Amino acid sequence: MTDHMPDRPFISVEAIARRFPGARGAPPQVVFDNLHFTIRRGEFVCLIGHSGCGKTTILNILAGLERADSGAIVLGGQEISGPSLDRAVIFQSHALLPWMTAKGNIAFAARARWPNRARAETAAHAQKYLDLVGLAGAEHKKPAHLSGGMKQRVGIARALAVEPKMLLMDEPFSALDALTRGVLQDEVRRLCAATQQTVFMITHDVDEAILLADRIMLMTNGPHAKLAEIVVNTLPRERTRHDIHRHPHYYRIRNHIVDFLIERSRRFAEETAGGGYDPRRPPETRPGIGGPGGDGAPPDIARRSAAASIAIV
Ligand SMILES: Nc1ncnc2c1ncn2[C@@H]1O[C@H](COP(=O)(O)OP(=O)(O)OP(=O)(O)O)[C@@H](O)[C@H]1O
Numbered sequence: 001m002t003d004h005m006p007d008r009p010f011i012s013v014e015a016i017a018r019r020f021p022g023a024r025g026a027p028p029q030v031v032f033d034n035l036h037f038t039i040r041r042g043e044f045v046c047l048i049g050h051s052g053c054g055k056t057t058i059l060n061i062l063a064g065l066e067r068a069d070s071g072a073i074v075l076g077g078q079e080i081s082g083p084s085l086d087r088a089v090i091f092q093s094h095a096l097l098p099w100m101t102a103k104g105n106i107a108f109a110a111r112a113r114w115p116n117r118a119r120a121e122t123a124a125h126a127q128k129y130l131d132l133v134g135l136a137g138a139e140h141k142k143p144a145h146l147s148g149g150m151k152q153r154v155g156i157a158r159a160l161a162v163e164p165k166m167l168l169m170d171e172p173f174s175a176l177d178a179l180t181r182g183v184l185q186d187e188v189r190r191l192c193a194a195t196q197q198t199v200f201m202i203t204h205d206v207d208e209a210i211l212l213a214d215r216i217m218l219m220t221n222g223p224h225a226k227l228a229e230i231v232v233n234t235l236p237r238e239r240t241r242h243d244i245h246r247h248p249h250y251y252r253i254r255n256h257i258v259d260f261l262i263e264r265s266r267r268f269a270e271e272t273a274g275g276g277y278d279p280r281r282p283p284e285t286r287p288g289i290g291g292p293g294g295d296g297a298p299p300d301i302a303r304r305s306a307a308a309s310i311a312i313v
């Protein structure tokens with residue numbers, strides 16, 4: 001097997017845990033422990049869960065900005081031990097260098113990646129990524145003179161320009177108006193598909209996850225948050241923002257995720273207290289494929305109906 005085989009995990013998250021000290025002698029707060037998941041090369045994975053469950057903490061550990069208290073993350077066969085240009089992060093706020101132009105910000109990142117490149121080559125590289133995110137003409141503007149959407153585009157161009165092995169995004173569009181958000185979602189989808197970029201993205205927006213992700217990881221409320229389930233997106237890969245809601249799988253997937261966020265994210269611990277949940281292999285579901293042969297129902301319902309059909313037999 002080689003790294004290029006699609007089914008071999010490119011990133012393997014193995015039993016990671018994160019605790020923070022309790023305030024004034026209280027016991028430590030366990031954000032999550034024994035968390036496992038994998039991401040394949042070229043895959044786009046979204047993580048959804050309520051505020052405070054530990055999503056950014058996971059992203060920071062993947063980025064190498066924070067260390068897990070135990071467990072490991074293996075990327076392309078090597079354990080992650082700190083930040084690297086192999087993993088580019090797009091934060092909720094763009095985090096641009098305010099004294100540099102749009103193009104300067106991108107060229108700065110590209111120079112860090114390829115320090116021996118000629119100046120003209122770096123400039124052409126930066127221009128290529130500015131053009132890709134639709135910012136031709138704004139290259140000489142500084143962040144203070146760019147709109148929120150334009151700044152976020154520079155952030156996206158800068159992250160892609162270092163050609164990272166993995167792109168990490170923490171609610172990258174949440175501060176934008178709906179129109180700009182839609183346009184940037186389309187651009188990110190197009191760029192990631194064209195470059196077969198491996199992506200881990202946090203979002204609170206169910207529709208955004210269904211549009212962008214190949215798989216959507218559902219995280220329960222903390223403390224001791226768990227990856228309850230991984231939803232496989234069964235919509236066609238060539239979907240667009242304008243047509244996904246017409247697909248028969250769309251509302252099944254959407255309702256399933258919304259139901260999780262409203263109900264099951266709270267009840268998961270009691271639901272699974274009797275066993276049946278293995279954190280080393282969070283169950284994959286395909287709610288888009290309802291009816292016979294599909295697994296659209298939440299696991300408890302699926303279990304109950306499985307038990308019912310056994311009883312009938
Ligand atoms: N440095 C820290 N010290 C103490 N507790 C922390 C620290 N960083 C995060 N936490 C706690 O860890 C938990 C998870 O935080 P995290 O930022 O990962 O949540 P999140 O899922 O990204 O939330 P949101 O959706 O609001 O961004 C929270 O309860 C938070 O209070």
Ligand SMILES: [Mg+2]
Pocket residue numbers: 055056057170
């Ligand atoms: Mg967060």
